[in-house]
Amino acid sequence: MTDLGWLFNRxxxxxxxxxxxxxxxxxxxxxxxxxxxxxxxxxGRLSRFRPLSVAATIxxxxxxxxxxxxxxxxxYFALPRIIGVKLDPFAAGAIAMSAFTAALVAEIxxxxxxxxxxxxxxxxxxxxxxxxxxxxxxxLPIAVRQxxxxxxxxxxxxxxxxxxxxxxxxxxxxxxxxxxFAQPPFQPIPVFALIALVYFTANFGLAQIGRRLEAxxx
Amino acid sequence: xxxxxxxxxxxxxSLAATLVLGASVPSRAADDNSLDAIKKRGTIKIGVKxxxxxxxxxxxxxxxxxxxxxxxxxxxxxxxxxxxxxxELVQVKSDNRIPLVQNGDIxxxxxxxxxxxxxxxxxxxxxxxxxxxxxxxVKKNSxxxxxxDLDGKGVCSVQGSTPEQTIRRLVPKAxxxxxxxxxxxxxxxxxxxxxxxTTDNVILGGYEAQDPNxxxxxxxxxxxxxxxxxxxxxxxxxxxxxxxxxxDLKKSGEYAKLHQQWLxxxxxxxxxxxxxxxxxxxxxxFANQKPG
Amino acid sequence: xxxxxxxxxxGALAQGLLITLEVSALALLLAxxxxxxxxxxxxxPSPVLRRIGTAYVEFLRNIPLLVQLFFLFFxxxxxxxxxxxxxxxxxxxxxxxxxxxxxxxxSGIAAVPNGQLEAGLSSGMGYATAMRLxxxxxxxxxxxxxxxxxxxxxxKNSSLVSTVSVLDIxxxxxxxxxxxxxxVPMFVGAAICYLILTLPTAxxxxxxxxxxxx
Numbered sequence: 001m002t003d004l005g006w007l008f009n010r011x012x013x014x015x016x017x018x019x020x021x022x023x024x025x026x027x028x029x030x031x032x033x034x035x036x037x038x039x040x041x042x043x044g045r046l047s048r049f050r051p052l053s054v055a056a057t058i059x060x061x062x063x064x065x066x067x068x069x070x071x072x073x074x075x076y077f078a079l080p081r082i083i084g085v086k087l088d089p090f091a092a093g094a095i096a097m098s099a100f101t102a103a104l105v106a107e108i109x110x111x112x113x114x115x116x117x118x119x120x121x122x123x124x125x126x127x128x129x130x131x132x133x134x135x136x137x138x139x140l141p142i143a144v145r146q147x148x149x150x151x152x153x154x155x156x157x158x159x160x161x162x163x164x165x166x167x168x169x170x171x172x173x174x175x176x177x178x179x180x181f182a183q184p185p186f187q188p189i190p191v192f193a194l195i196a197l198v199y200f201t202a203n204f205g206l207a208q209i210g211r212r213l214e215a216x217x218x
Numbered sequence: 219x220x221x222x223x224x225x226x227x228x229x230x231x232s233l234a235a236t237l238v239l240g241a242s243v244p245s246r247a248a249d250d251n252s253l254d255a256i257k258k259r260g261t262i263k264i265g266v267k268x269x270x271x272x273x274x275x276x277x278x279x280x281x282x283x284x285x286x287x288x289x290x291x292x293x294x295x296x297x298x299x300x301x302x303x304x305x306e307l308v309q310v311k312s313d314n315r316i317p318l319v320q321n322g323d324i325x326x327x328x329x330x331x332x333x334x335x336x337x338x339x340x341x342x343x344x345x346x347x348x349x350x351x352x353x354x355x356v357k358k359n360s361x362x363x364x365x366x367d368l369d370g371k372g373v374c375s376v377q378g379s380t381p382e383q384t385i386r387r388l389v390p391k392a393x394x395x396x397x398x399x400x401x402x403x404x405x406x407x408x409x410x411x412x413x414x415x416t417t418d419n420v421i422l423g424g425y426e427a428q429d430p431n432x433x434x435x436x437x438x439x440x441x442x443x444x445x446x447x448x449x450x451x452x453x454x455x456x457x458x459x460x461x462x463x464x465x466d467l468k469k470s471g472e473y474a475k476l477h478q479q480w481l482x483x484x485x486x487x488x489x490x491x492x493x494x495x496x497x498x499x500x501x502x503x504f505a506n507q508k509p510g
Numbered sequence: 511x512x513x514x515x516x517x518x519x520x521g522a523l524a525q526g527l528l529i530t531l532e533v534s535a536l537a538l539l540l541a542x543x544x545x546x547x548x549x550x551x552x553x554x555p556s557p558v559l560r561r562i563g564t565a566y567v568e569f570l571r572n573i574p575l576l577v578q579l580f581f582l583f584f585x586x587x588x589x590x591x592x593x594x595x596x597x598x599x600x601x602x603x604x605x606x607x608x609x610x611x612x613x614x615x616x617s618g619i620a621a622v623p624n625g626q627l628e629a630g631l632s633s634g635m636g637y638a639t640a641m642r643l644x645x646x647x648x649x650x651x652x653x654x655x656x657x658x659x660x661x662x663x664x665x666k667n668s669s670l671v672s673t674v675s676v677l678d679i680x681x682x683x684x685x686x687x688x689x690x691x692x693x694v695p696m697f698v699g700a701a702i703c704y705l706i707l708t709l710p711t712a713x714x715x716x717x718x719x720x721x722x723x724x
Contacts, residue, residue, distance in 0.1 A: 065708040066701055067669035070680055074701075077693040081511070156572070163574035167398050167673050174577055178584075182401030184428055186408055188585035196573045196581075203572035378688035386689075395675045396685065402584070409587030411595075 007190050019176035026162045030097035031155055038105025045110055063103030069164050072096040076168040093165035101158050112147035152210025156203050251325045253455035264291040265310035265318055265327035272480040273330050283307050286480035287328040297463040316341055319448050326449045333446040333500045343446030343497035344460040351439025352381050353419040362414055364437040368392040372412035374403035381417040442507045444500035515692040516699045526682035527703045533599050534668045540604030545611025552616045570609035576670055578602045583674040599671030610660045618653035619645055658715030665707050679703045
């Protein structure tokens with residue numbers, strides 16, 4: 001128990017670091033896709049075109065009411081049957097994380113846009129600014145400032161939730177931890193301590209960056 | 219936004235790649251894999267696994283592929299060329315070994331492949347060269363000696379696998395616990411959460427070898443998984459040479475030596491019942507087996 | 511796709527729904543008790559206590575629930591502590607959620623003007639009594655909307671117990687999907703079960719939000 005050479009050696013640590021790489025890659029893809037898709041969904045929900053806003057609302061509320069693990073399993077086991085394309089675990093995981101997070105980001109974006117006082121927009125209109133200028137100079141800066149804390153919190157949740165893709169066999173950090181302690185000398189506790197520390201550092205770091213961004217935008 | 223675009227691009231690409239790779243490989247102008255062509259070429263290309271010890275695995279230290287299957291491949295080269303070194307080893311996986319043989323990219327594979335009627339429709343197999351089967355891994359000194367002792371006991375396998383379904387059918391009263399992969403099952407066994415892990419003896423043997431002081435295989439093999447060497451359909455000249463090799467290996471005692479060297483066990487008692495069994499018979503027995 | 515598998519297995523899914531409810535209810539109870547205690551620590555006058563409270567919250571919030579659950583299920587037996595899978599699920603879920611409950615309550619307490627506590631203290635109440643009688647009741651009213659959201663997340667997170675072989679909604683769907691190879695109907699059935707639990711909860715949370723968030 002005292003000699004941890006089996007864990008702290010180059011091979012094992014490289015193996016685990018590779019897992020962190022997969023975790024971060026998955027999170028980065030999901031953040032990027034869900035950010036764009038979330039804005040589209042939010043604008044859809046705010047749209048005056050009723051079918052669009054109804055469809056966006058159903059998607060958002062439906063996703064928000066389901067466990068992300070169900071979405072992951074669905075994407076991996078069921079989606080290939082529907083679309084007729086075999087998905088490798090990473091693709092299935094990336095799709096699930098993106099599709100799920102997009103619904104939550106959409107609500108954050110929508111709240112941000114709604115928080116912009118109507119009077120400001122009207123004042124800008126009376127000054128003769130174009131719609132695009134209003135969006136760029138007035139609406140977006142205020143909306144983004146409003147959104148930032150919730151968005152960062154959401155991405156911390158996302159980074160944690162990537163661990164769930166371990167159950168469909170993606171070789172991310174948690175899965176690789178499982179593999180390491182299933183091998184001699186079969187000691188799970190030091191492995192858990194290490195991966196918990198890695199997650200903590202990554203998430204805490206992300207939260208700190210968020211706090212700094214928040215301070216800057218305010 | 220460039221990050222977002224790159225990510226979308228990456229997602230699209232991986233989707234496209236899956237589409238392309240998932241589609242069946244179109245048959246291409248046939249390479250000649252007949253025995254004459256192989257002799258003219260001077261080497262035989264044989265697919266083996268690189269990640270399935272003790273059958274075929276790549277050692278990171280020496281960068282050499284070794285194992286039971288590898289030595290069978292070398293024996294085939296020795297039979298054809300008189301030298302075991304005239305073999306060109308190609309890495310194969312369970313999902314690409316059949317297309318590679320169909321296309322003629324490799325002449326044959328020795329890669330832990332079970333002879334099944336479905337596979338016999340697309341490729342030919344040599345006679346049986348190894349018998350695998352479902353077995354049980356338990357802690358040393360366990361009261362479980364056979365699958366019949368599993369009533370009311372916890373037994374672990376991988377979700378959706380054939381072994382899971384077999385054990386449910388064989389022992390309806392067993393408490394079958396499923397996880398996504400075998401490492402979880404092993405951890406559950408060590409932690410006393412389940413009393414046994416079940417799947418192919420080949421996989422279980424690997425785990426037993428990692429921890430021989432605490433774990434052991436019990437209950438023999440209760441399914442029949444005949445392994446054969448995959449050869450392109452209609453390539454009778456090569457199939458005959460391979461079957462001759464297998465017969466020689468038995469006669470010379472070489473097979474028993476390889477068995478001891480790689481599988482750490484003498485030949486099993488039922489060796490003569492399956493070794494050299496014709497592929498068609500093996501596929502039939504596989505399809506009609508009643509486990510137990 | 512064979513949808514009849516859904517009808518044949520409706521009973522099993524309903525059983526799973528009960529397990530999900532049980533896990534969620536017990537975990538929520540644990541989370542509320544622990545959450546109130548930790549929230550009190552976080553606003554305690556002693557800096558040491560405050561730091562303990564903060565460490566508890568940050569530690570649990572920043573480590574994936576799955577890792578915590580796997581720790582209880584896979585790692586603890588290696589030192590001789592073997593808890594039942596169901597117990598592991600309730601413990602992991604309850605302790606993890608307690609960090610979020612504590613945060614919700616702390617922000618509620620922070621919203622209660624300081625003068626109220628001081629008034630209680632100056633009228634001779636101890637710190638604990640003043641907290642219990644004056645600050646906490648007001649704070650709880652303010653924390654009901656965020657607590658509603660936390661509860662919603664808890665119900666959804668309870669699906670993680672399926673990874674340690676508990677047959678909740680998701681565990682049942684997964685198992686039957688693997689057995690019948692009819693994943694699509696089974697997961698759609700599971701989704702319906704979760705919606706039965708989460709949609710009314712979400713509706714109630716929205717109502718409460720409107721009532722309390724003037």
